[in-house]
Amino acid sequence: MTRDELLRKCVDRGVADETSVSAVSHLFYVFLLSALQRGQRVEIPDFGTFGTRLVGVKRSKKIPYFEPDIDLADQVNERYRELKYVVVGKFEETELKVATGYSGKEAPHDPLVDQLGKEIIIDTHHEVTSSDAEAILGRRKTLNQPKEKPPMPKFNLKEGATEGDTGGQRTPPPTLHEQENGKGPGPLVQVLIAVLILGLLTLALHYFGVITLWGPGKTEQAAMPEPLPPVIQEEMPIDTAAPPPTPTPVPVKKPERPPMGTGDYTVQVSAWQSRSKADREVARLTDAQLDAFVEEGTVEGDRWYRVRVGRYQTQSEATDAAARLGQVLENGAWVTKVGG
Amino acid sequence: MSHDELINMISERAGISRQTVRDVLGAITDVWSKEILTYGELNLENIGEFLTEHRPGRKAINTETKEIFLVPPRDIVTFMPSGDLVDWSNKSA
Numbered sequence: 001m002t003r004d005e006l007l008r009k010c011v012d013r014g015v016a017d018e019t020s021v022s023a024v025s026h027l028f029y030v031f032l033l034s035a036l037q038r039g040q041r042v043e044i045p046d047f048g049t050f051g052t053r054l055v056g057v058k059r060s061k062k063i064p065y066f067e068p069d070i071d072l073a074d075q076v077n078e079r080y081r082e083l084k085y086v087v088v089g090k091f092e093e094t095e096l097k098v099a100t101g102y103s104g105k106e107a108p109h110d111p112l113v114d115q116l117g118k119e120i121i122i123d124t125h126h127e128v129t130s131s132d133a134e135a136i137l138g139r140r141k142t143l144n145q146p147k148e149k150p151p152m153p154k155f156n157l158k159e160g161a162t163e164g165d166t167g168g169q170r171t172p173p174p175t176l177h178e179q180e181n182g183k184g185p186g187p188l189v190q191v192l193i194a195v196l197i198l199g200l201l202t203l204a205l206h207y208f209g210v211i212t213l214w215g216p217g218k219t220e221q222a223a224m225p226e227p228l229p230p231v232i233q234e235e236m237p238i239d240t241a242a243p244p245p246t247p248t249p250v251p252v253k254k255p256e257r258p259p260m261g262t263g264d265y266t267v268q269v270s271a272w273q274s275r276s277k278a279d280r281e282v283a284r285l286t287d288a289q290l291d292a293f294v295e296e297g298t299v300e301g302d303r304w305y306r307v308r309v310g311r312y313q314t315q316s317e318a319t320d321a322a323a324r325l326g327q328v329l330e331n332g333a334w335v336t337k338v339g340g
Numbered sequence: 341m342s343h344d345e346l347i348n349m350i351s352e353r354a355g356i357s358r359q360t361v362r363d364v365l366g367a368i369t370d371v372w373s374k375e376i377l378t379y380g381e382l383n384l385e386n387i388g389e390f391l392t393e394h395r396p397g398r399k400a401i402n403t404e405t406k407e408i409f410l411v412p413p414r415d416i417v418t419f420m421p422s423g424d425l426v427d428w429s430n431k432s433a
Contacts, residue, residue: 001375002385009371015363016356023354024364029386031349035341036429042341047369048417052429062429064388066419075377076392076415083412088399091406 036064046071263311265318267325267333271297271306278305285309295339311338376417388421 003025010021032050035042039062041051048069052062068076206213269285269292272278278294285292291310296303309325312318318335325333347365351358372390375382382390397413421429 001371001383006368006371010364010367013367013370015367016360020354020356020360021364021367024350024356024361025368027350027353028346028365028368031341031346032387033425033428036425037431040341042346043343044346044365044369045343046366047373062426064419064421064425064429066388066390066417068417072373072376072417075373076417080412080414083397085409085411087407087409089408091401091408 036062045069048072263313263317264337265312265315265335266308266338267310267312267318267322268336269307269309269325269329269333270331271304273302273304275305278307281307297340308336308338309333384422386422386424388419388425391418391420392416393418 007018007021007025010016010025011018015021016024032042036050036052039052041049043049046069049067050064051067052064055061055063074081202211202213205211270278270281272281275294282292282294285307293308295306295308297306298304310318310321312321315335322333322335343365347358347361350356350365351361354361372382372384376390376392380392384390392415395414395416398411399408400411401408
């Protein structure tokens, strides 16, 4: 309802002229607000009371409220005027006992008593002894025990197994942890350990030169000459003006080695049971400008390929050559006779 | 602030007789009451909103006499102040 509607309805009642009604309504609104601002109550007969209440945690905010007058409340509840308070019964403690089964004076309802056929009578004046407690707890245990489970069918997967067997229950294979804790290693672990030991032994033999697994052996490496320094080719200036003339290939003439002598003495460098290894060794020595050759021999039924260098007429010449070779080769060299 | 104090203040400020002020205030509150009883609600500009709410009947117990009785249903008048009224009320006087 707006202020104009209110003024019009008041003027229609004929209580005063429009100016007076307007002034009174305006001042009423002003005094109502100022009273609420000061926290005062404003009583209006036959309508109600306006006021403010403090709310909030700090009680610092004021909220206006309205309490309707009794006459207004009665007029609002005009249709319920005939209804009065009707007493329908009287509250008794027996109702609580019926509803909950416990009135506070008797012992609480225990389903165990029903299950035992009310054999146990709890007397509040009787001091419970240890035998009573044991009897009660024993019966409670029997009641709490689960019912008998139906027998499980027995499975027997083993052929020829008797009834006393475990019913075919498969025992899981022992884990590595179980094997280490008293049961000993399994066959798989034993095989792995054996393979590991053999591998380590083979590597040790290879390291000490007893056997050769891969690459040149220790003796081969010792017999290898020092690598020659790399040849550095001079950079040729690139002439971009004209294409360089194609050089005609000139046949490279290999340096001729002195012919091998015909003496009976020679210097042995190494011996191999493999022909290929011996040939490889000879090739290396030949590249180092040495007159190397291979001689076959048999020692106690085994065939050996001996790598030898040069032939000398006298033993002293051979000894000098062996000394020179011995400074280059780690394993040294020794003098022997050709065919020996 | 009582009703008489309010009438005296308005009469002094407006220069109108107290009886006239009393009649006008009675007419205003009567219009408000009729509006609430007729429509069940009244919305006053810049003041707030009056509403009638229904409270159903219930069963209650008198703890002294232990009597169980039925409380009849009723309607109550509630008031929701407007934001302007709340703001004005919280302004320092």
